[in-house]
Amino acid sequence: MIRFRIVLLIIFIFSPLSLLAQSGSSEAGLFYSTWGIGVQGSYNYTNEILFGGDISSQSTASSSSSSGSTIETETTIQTVNGFARYYLRDLEFTDGLFGQAGIAFRNWNGTGTITEDNTKAKLASIKMNWSPLVLVSGFGWHKVWGFGMSTSISYNFSAGGSRTIEYTENMLRFSDAIKSDLEENTDFPTNLVIYIGYSF
Amino acid sequence: MMKRYLIILPLIIFLFTGCGDALSTSTKDESASVTADFLAGTWTAECVDNTTASTSSKTVLVFSAAADNLSSTSTNYSDLNCVTQNYVIRKTLNTLSLGTKSTTAQYQIMTKYTAVVSNITLEPKTINATTSLNSTPYCGITGWSSGAQTSIAGLTCGSITYKAQTAVYSDLIQVNSEKTFIRLGNTTNLGSSGYPKTLYTEEYYK
Numbered sequence: 001m002i003r004f005r006i007v008l009l010i011i012f013i014f015s016p017l018s019l020l021a022q023s024g025s026s027e028a029g030l031f032y033s034t035w036g037i038g039v040q041g042s043y044n045y046t047n048e049i050l051f052g053g054d055i056s057s058q059s060t061a062s063s064s065s066s067s068g069s070t071i072e073t074e075t076t077i078q079t080v081n082g083f084a085r086y087y088l089r090d091l092e093f094t095d096g097l098f099g100q101a102g103i104a105f106r107n108w109n110g111t112g113t114i115t116e117d118n119t120k121a122k123l124a125s126i127k128m129n130w131s132p133l134v135l136v137s138g139f140g141w142h143k144v145w146g147f148g149m150s151t152s153i154s155y156n157f158s159a160g161g162s163r164t165i166e167y168t169e170n171m172l173r174f175s176d177a178i179k180s181d182l183e184e185n186t187d188f189p190t191n192l193v194i195y196i197g198y199s200f
Numbered sequence: 201m202m203k204r205y206l207i208i209l210p211l212i213i214f215l216f217t218g219c220g221d222a223l224s225t226s227t228k229d230e231s232a233s234v235t236a237d238f239l240a241g242t243w244t245a246e247c248v249d250n251t252t253a254s255t256s257s258k259t260v261l262v263f264s265a266a267a268d269n270l271s272s273t274s275t276n277y278s279d280l281n282c283v284t285q286n287y288v289i290r291k292t293l294n295t296l297s298l299g300t301k302s303t304t305a306q307y308q309i310m311t312k313y314t315a316v317v318s319n320i321t322l323e324p325k326t327i328n329a330t331t332s333l334n335s336t337p338y339c340g341i342t343g344w345s346s347g348a349q350t351s352i353a354g355l356t357c358g359s360i361t362y363k364a365q366t367a368v369y370s371d372l373i374q375v376n377s378e379k380t381f382i383r384l385g386n387t388t389n390l391g392s393s394g395y396p397k398t399l400y401t402e403e404y405y406k
Contacts, residue, residue: 068401116376119403121377121378131221134221162222164225165225165226166226167228168230169229169231170230170309171308171309171376173303173308174307175307179225183225189220
């Protein structure tokens with residue numbers, strides 16, 4: 001049964017493959033990424049060059065209590081990305097592999113507040129902001145089946161951006177360990193994108 | 201073929217150089233400063249019940265106008281609602297001097313202060329309390345009398361050893377940034393510097 005499934009999977013992956021060869025074709029779809037869930041559209045300028053854009057959004061809010069205090073956090077990550085892709089099509093084994101580069105416009109910010117439970121006194125807070133413009137480049141693999149279904153996976157890196165973290169201490173100092181932990185956990189330099197769409 | 205790799209090569213170089221966001225951080229100290237003007241006046245804690253012992257207690261702090269004297273009155277009650285007085289411990293401190301802001305080992309922001317002990321007294325309020333104190337005898341004193349203040353400065357009473365008269369008294373004050381309450385240091389848990397290592401959780405409101 002397992003062998004049968006593997007064979008089916010191999011047939012599904014390697015059989016009716018279309019190479020995005022039609023210049024002027026387009027595709028649209030949805031994706032899940034480190035930077036949020038979004039929609040993506042693209043246009044095949046040539047067999048090797050694709051222009052695309054996507055928009056993604058992710059908002060999180062959390063609250064946790066410990067040792068008589070409550071930590072509440074909120075983050076908003078909204079990204080609009082424009083990119084160009086170049087496909088390596090000359091060798092069969094590289095077909096579908098691409099490199100891409102583009103510019104992302106970000107609306108990324110986050111806040112966190114620590115409050116004492118019994119008195120509601122503010123102990124400390126943080127505010128995070130990311131620069132609105134950043135360069136994004138990466139590489140990935142893209143596949144289009146004969147019946148129009150398209151999928152891709154890409155790994156992207158951001159560069160040229162900046163972020164600021166403002167610590168405000170009311171009744172509590174932030175230790176160096178807490179600061180470095182926070183700074184490490186709020187750094188999102190890479191973006192893994194898993195896309196599924198339809199080519200037309 | 202060559203042209204293709206001329207495009208890919210700069211991309212790979214770009215990927216592995218300087219990725220991520222440049223980080224800049226700043227820290228704002230918005231903790232309130234403890235000043236004499238702010239402290240001057242009467243600060244009262246809420247009634248704290250002790251369900252195990254079926255008693256309660258309430259402490260009132262009075263800072264003089266210049267906040268250089270502090271009178272602390274802790275009343276113990278024989279009920280859970282701070283109604284029937286059992287005994288009163290009064291602590292008076294002179295030449296109180298506020299220090300600078302500091303931080304406890306738990307990263308709590310507070311201000312250190314020192315003072316000189318003027319006196320620490322205990323006054324039983326009921327016959328029962330007096331009998332109980334005399335039977336121990338509490339602090340090694342046998343002459344407890346209801347309604348009479350007796351100095352316990354420099355004595356060991358139960359698990360607590362009180363500072364002697366004229367001894368230097370080191371303590372902490374914490375204030376919230378809205379300046380609505382203060383907290384004092386836990387003087388039963390002193391560090392090597394003589395200051396309390398932690399703060400009491402009890403708040404005093406004006």
